[in-house]
Amino acid sequence: MPKSELFVARPNLPEIEELLPLLESIWDSSQLTNNGPLVQKLSRQLESYFQTAHVTLCGNGTLALICALKSLKLPVGSEVITTPYSFVATASAIVWAGLKPVFVDIEEDGFNISASAIAAAVTENTSAIVPVHCYGKPCDVQAIQDIADHHGLSVIYDAAHAFGVDCDCGSLLSHGDASIVSFHATKVFHTFEGGCVVTKNTELKEQVDLAINFGFRSETEVDGIGINAKMSEFNAAIGLLQIDRVDDLIAARKKAHEHYNQALASVACVTLPSDKGYRSNYSYYPVLVSKECKLDRDALYNELKSFGVFARRYFFPLITDFESYKDFRKGNDLPNAQRAAEQVLCLPIHPSLDTKDLDRVCSAFTRALL
Numbered sequence: 307m308p309k310s311e312l313f314v315a316r317p318n319l320p321e322i323e324e325l326l327p328l329l330e331s332i333w334d335s336s337q338l339t340n341n342g343p344l345v346q347k348l349s350r351q352l353e354s355y356f357q358t359a360h361v362t363l364c365g366n367g368t369l370a371l372i373c374a375l376k377s378l379k380l381p382v383g384s385e386v387i388t389t390p391y392s393f394v395a396t397a398s399a400i401v402w403a404g405l406k407p408v409f410v411d412i413e414e415d416g417f418n419i420s421a422s423a424i425a426a427a428v429t430e431n432t433s434a435i436v437p438v439h440c441y442g443k444p445c446d447v448q449a450i451q452d453i454a455d456h457h458g459l460s461v462i463y464d465a466a467h468a469f470g471v472d473c474d475c476g477s478l479l480s481h482g483d484a485s486i487v488s489f490h491a492t493k494v495f496h497t498f499e500g501g502c503v504v505t506k507n508t509e510l511k512e513q514v515d516l517a518i519n520f521g522f523r524s525e526t527e528v529d530g531i532g533i534n535a536k537m538s539e540f541n542a543a544i545g546l547l548q549i550d551r552v553d554d555l556i557a558a559r560k561k562a563h564e565h566y567n568q569a570l571a572s573v574a575c576v577t578l579p580s581d582k583g584y585r586s587n588y589s590y591y592p593v594l595v596s597k598e599c600k601l602d603r604d605a606l607y608n609e610l611k612s613f614g615v616f617a618r619r620y621f622f623p624l625i626t627d628f629e630s631y632k633d634f635r636k637g638n639d640l641p642n643a644q645r646a647a648e649q650v651l652c653l654p655i656h657p658s659l660d661t662k663d664l665d666r667v668c669s670a671f672t673r674a675l676l
């Protein structure tokens with residue numbers, strides 16, 4: 307990709323030379339997959355980084371979410387309350403797990419699912435809640451847990467964006483029955499493709515370990531309907547080369563976030579993201595382009611493109627607006643989610659953006675709106 311084009315994400319890559327010893331170790335052992343030594347090593351390192359009891363590495367975040375949900379053994383076809391304002395994988399994982407997504411609105415002044423909307427949507431068929439820490443910003447984990455406890459519901463957090471995020475609630479990934487994280491190439495920490503299930507619950511961890519490996523308990527025993535969701539040794543090697551430097555990568559993202567916040571503060575019609583009150587990972591830079599702006603969000607998106615700045619409309623369309631999800635729409639009123647889908651533009655944010663790049667984004671942005 308030419309450097310003149312600024313994309314919303316750009317994966318950090320280790321030097322090829324750093325990878326060679328790990329590749330040699332894979333070649334020497336001939337263990338390419340099936341819980342090999344590098345997968346085990348990365349799992350232990352992530353448990354330590356996340357300050358959690360158990361990490362199960364998976365082929366990607368979507369499979370991690372499917373396997374976490376399957377491992378709860380919820381009644382087939384039962385309802386799972388979730389958000390329409392997310393990547394489509396949140397909902398598709400629920401359906402692949404044999405469950406029915408029920409979409410409720412997000413908060414009026416944020417992008418996460420509304421706890422009061424969850425409470426209002428619980429029925430006798432509800433079995434679980436799948437909230438998303440959208441852009442890595444923590445959900446109201448206490449309110450959600452209170453609702454879950456009151457109704458006896460499971461909670462699996464889609465923490466695809468939340469690698470390394472902490473809040474005054476402690477390690478964000480320690481909430482609910484489990485969380486899933488994505489290690490896709492576009493994420494703060496990546497393994498090319500990858501993801502994991504994080505849980506404190508030893509029994510659930512055992513079920514997830516079975517689920518990702520076809521359900522094999524032993525050579526001759528299969529427990530439950532499993533799938534192949536294992537991470538390979540190659541993907542684990544990529545992760546091992548990044549785990550020690552992920553805090554530096556997050557610090558570089560923070561600089562970009564601060565640069566944008568300062569340079570774009572004069573554009574009064576937009577709302578810029580805030581990192582107040584939690585330890586952010588700066589995975590996204592979502593800007594709300596209000597109706598007062600000279601250009602609407604889509605016009606701004608196209609204008610930036612003409613300057614080689616490829617911002618993204620995460621998350622547009624809403625999941626409920628995809629034709630494939632029409633059966634799950636249920637006539638719900640989702641005004642906050644609808645507004646976010648129409649007004650949010652995510653600007654490029656990644657560690658390789660230098661000051662010149664950031665200035666280029668800011669000058670294209672301000673030129674379009676001021």
Ligand code: T4K
Binds near residue numbers: 313369393488500616
């Ligand atoms: N839950 C949530 C809330 C999620 O956001 C996601 C994934 C999941 C679950 C599922 O996790 P995974 O199964 O993916 O692990 C991206 C990612 O594919 C996806 O992982 C992510 N969320 C979603 C929000 O964004 P796209 O369609 O935007 O990716 P793409 O290919 O357009 O990449 C964006 C930009 O990044 C490109 O314009 C250029 C750059 N790029 C991308 C790739 C893949 C590179 O420079 N190199 C690359 O290899 O979906």
